[in-house]
Amino acid sequence: MSRFTIFIYISVLLSLAGCHNQPGQKNSIPKDTTTVQQKGPAKFEFHDEIHNFGTLKAGEVVSFSFRFENAGGKPLTISKIDNECGCLEILYPKKPVQPGEKSTIEVIFNSDGEWGNQFKTIEIETHSGLKKKIAVTAHVLNEQFEKLINTK
Template sequence: MHLRSWLLVAITVGVGFGQISCDNRKQGEASKEVASEKMPKITFAEKGIYDFGTLIEGDTVDHVFTFTNTGEFPLIINNITASCGCTTPEWPRQPVAPGEKSSVRVRFNSRGKMGQQNKTITIFANTEPAMTDLQFKAMVNPKPDSAKKS
């Protein structure tokens, strides 16, 4: 009988701890959702793919992508990579406060490029998701040949 009493106590304690840990798990998930909603958010003014239009091979063009931090914590851009060495991004190195606007400047050098160009710039920041893509396109026509004379 003494063994049964200890067994009953052990089962009761085990079920109690199980309930508490289950409750902690639910609280953790709820906290994660609340924190995720408050994370920095990078919201760009423009949607879709920016079109530089038609360029002549060798032209260099740039565009400023304006964004707002629509989250509740400072936005920090850690890095930006481009899909090609012909594209150079510039971004704010300081944190962007909640509600503040800033921008990413993208410069595209069409030297050595021909035809339709589709490029992607990937922003790595303390946002959820951690990566955000910007895209642009351009049609690059060949330079007129200055050696030909009519």
Template sequence: MKRVFYLASVAALIGFSACNQAEKNPEEPAISTDVINIPSDEDNEEAAKQLAAFEFENIVYEFGEITQGEKVQTTFKFTNSGESDLIISDAKGSCGCTVPIYPKNPIAPGETGEIEVVFDSEGKMGQQNKTVTLIANTKPNTTVLALKGNVLTPETK
């Protein structure tokens, strides 16, 4: 009984320590959260107007019908229509098949940027609705982009 308890404790300790280790890419620049100041609801409206803001040409990309295994690539273009530098701190796809590439440097007011997204349909079939969630110094601080379409299974001979 002691042996089982000891092994379970060691396994739990290893599992918890592995969960706390975040993977870091040394090539990616670290963005300090000190530069992000999002006013709370109690702050005045003037402070909220000074935030960065996304203005996308489109937030939904409809790729139509593709055959299973094809990759779809699109670019979401945006302008920082706010009054301060726009900093995107993270961009995550709804699954591993949807991979976003986003600018790591601040986007000045009036400047443009692009979010490139690649959807890999390998192993997918039917109607697909995939999303990319951006986290930035905007209000609200999350923006969701979408890819929609239909994946057809290849015909077998």
């Protein structure tokens, strides 16, 4: 073999060794990004966190459904809901909300006995200890309270 042939042979081997590419060790972005986004613990992602019922007459009963999604990678199970007022009734899913699944928490507000500007918070807690607050507001017109305040 001539020196020139040996030189070509070694050059080709070296260039091929430099192009060594292991399958599965690509530096590209994964095609399925949903699996990357859903890793980690359960996570609330609410469409709205506050709802304003507007002006109500005392005694009106109104409701609003807060829509949310479990944006985490584990099932989300609501274990406890606290609210500051007996005027609220809260309906929530008793079964676990799976990753990527959507659900609602319905808040029913009974304005009987209320007066003026109202701001009511609801704290939601999951089995994993995750806490989230949502709220409802309203301005309640109550003729009985108005008469008491405006007596001359």
